[in-house]
Amino acid sequence: MSSGRTEDITVQVTYDGQQHELRTYSNEYRSLMMLIYDRIYIEGFGECLGMGKCGTCVIEITEKKQNPTAYERNGDANLLRAGRQNKNICLSCQLMIDEQLDGLTVRILI
Numbered sequence: 001m002s003s004g005r006t007e008d009i010t011v012q013v014t015y016d017g018q019q020h021e022l023r024t025y026s027n028e029y030r031s032l033m034m035l036i037y038d039r040i041y042i043e044g045f046g047e048c049l050g051m052g053k054c055g056t057c058v059i060e061i062t063e064k065k066q067n068p069t070a071y072e073r074n075g076d077a078n079l080l081r082a083g084r085q086n087k088n089i090c091l092s093c094q095l096m097i098d099e100q101l102d103g104l105t106v107r108i109l110i
């Protein structure tokens with residue numbers, strides 16, 4: 001019998017030349033930024049704690065099985081201001097932890 005909650009979402013994160021496999025489950029964290037923030041120490045990452053204002057949680061999506069679910073906030077405006085217009089580059093605090101995230105491979109850009 002299943003306990004109900006399984007770590008069924010896997011995200012590969014590359015930072016500073018090292019690859020980290022992060023396993024989680026739907027809604028364990030508020031966003032991909034919080035998952036990364038909690039599991040990998042990255043100085044200066046996620047400074048506004050997910051308000052979509054600091055731009056320090058920028059990632060590049062290098063592989064995906066499906067499109068991740070994004071919050072509708074002002075993240076795109078901040079990215080445009082920062083001059084990043086590549087559609088694979090986004091704020092990790094704008095991505096929800098749900099099954100759409102499974103199989104995602106990202107690179108931290110700060």
Ligand code: FES
Pocket residue numbers: 033045046047048049050051052053054055056057091092093094
């Ligand atoms: S944590 Fe500040 S913009 Fe994402």
